[in-house]
Amino acid sequence: MLEILFRSRAVDILLALCEKSMSVRELISKVGGSATTVEQRLRELKEAGLIEEDVSKGFPFRRELRLTERGKEVAKNLQILRSFFIDELPLKRMIWPLLTLYVVGEIRGKTKLQKLVFLLDKELNIIKDQGYNFVPYKYGPFSKELIEDVEMLILTGLVKTEEEVKEFNGEEVTIVVYKLTDRGKNIARKAYNELTDEEKRRINKLKEFNARSARSLTAYVHSKYPEYVAK
Template sequence: MNTRKKLPLALLYADEEQQIDGRTRFQKLIFLMQMEGNLNDLTPTETYRFEPYDYGPFSSTLYDDLDNHIERGLIEDSKETLDEEDDIVQYKYHLKPEGREFIEENESGAEFERVVEEAKRIVQEYGDVPLPELIDMVYSKYPDYAENSVLR
């Protein structure tokens, strides 16, 4: 499995609750891992390519990889309806026991441990930040990714 595909697993593995609430939060945390993590030696094929979108940096490939991990039984996703009238839902992503087992059996190398350490740092720094504040932080630090925002 290439490094890029390991990033979502590392993020969930690093989070003590092993859950990320919301697609937008997942996107921002992976983006911050790549931008602020000590991962600059990864090649472009080992990272996600983000582009400015409705809520800042967005990578469709990240969704593809999440779907692949869900199909393989490593990650579970669930939907919670936040507002039935406006049809607003929030996705929640959990690392399944099979995902934890997969990581512990297959990803014991120094490179993956470094990725997990960076993920832990990002989760500690940004994991509990309310989503509107997280988006604002990303916009202020990386204004090029705010150019297509529906919030600006």
Template sequence: MHRKLLPLALMYANDGEPIEGRTRLQKMVFLMQKELKQRDQSGVVGLEYDFIPYDYGPFSKELYDDLDAMIDQEFVEDTEEPLHSGKVKYIYEIEDDGEDLVDSEAETWDDVDAIMQLAQEIKEKYNDVLLSELIEYVYSEYPEYAEKSVY
């Protein structure tokens, strides 16, 4: 099982509801990974992203690299939404090939059910909250990741 399953599972959850923003996706994958470790899921070996403290809390370059690869492989679609600030917000959605990959993983790995259930819980809880609330929650639970924050 590959760590790419974490962001794919999040995008797959809630009937493929989009995830708005790179920062939100980073925080949700981070929380999912932390929760899997707390639950001591034995099959999560190889699923870890290396997160470091950064501008808005935990950040993983590996996650960005995996996202780029999944977009190139047409597992994930990213749509750019211009913001008033002149910046761009990325909206991530799982593609049919990404759903097929998740489904095939579910057939071969016992732990995928637990991962999919957790993805559902995380997405239901954090996908629709204000980004500032999500960041504040992550900072309160994991203050060591707020040390380099610009937020």
């Protein structure tokens, strides 16, 4: 059930319905995003037992959405979690993915996210302490802690995700796009302004890496850091 909360608009939907029940149209207007994405999240949240809906029998037909008791409990816990971390981070190391996103604007896909934070450490030498443990993986360096931290940043409202559907080898593939929320930008901006001019010069090289395709970036990391490729 927890996995659904990391998907685009899921938390926004729960928090919106925590305020009051509303129609699908009202909800889309409230949380933003495409109607397709919101409808997909609604199906998943219903399957998880977090929301339910009533459909009016007469014309005009109206779908009224509301939280289940379980959904209310989850939404309440999310509100408490966000109230604790308005201007600070649960862990100091979480500033690194925030800074990475602040510099590049957005990151398409988990593979790029892993590679960019890895390069922030190993190539640009920005991370001095409280970093991530990267291990060899078939796609190059991988950090489980980084994925877990980004998921926490989503729950605390500092990072948001969008979804892009693209065709790859004749099949539709969903790509997660990571972005900072306004609160996330505020925290990252403070950290960025504390960097030296030399550190700012180096960290801005992330823009060049992010401009590469995921395949090109992976190839670069594989060639320069072969010890992080699983045999």
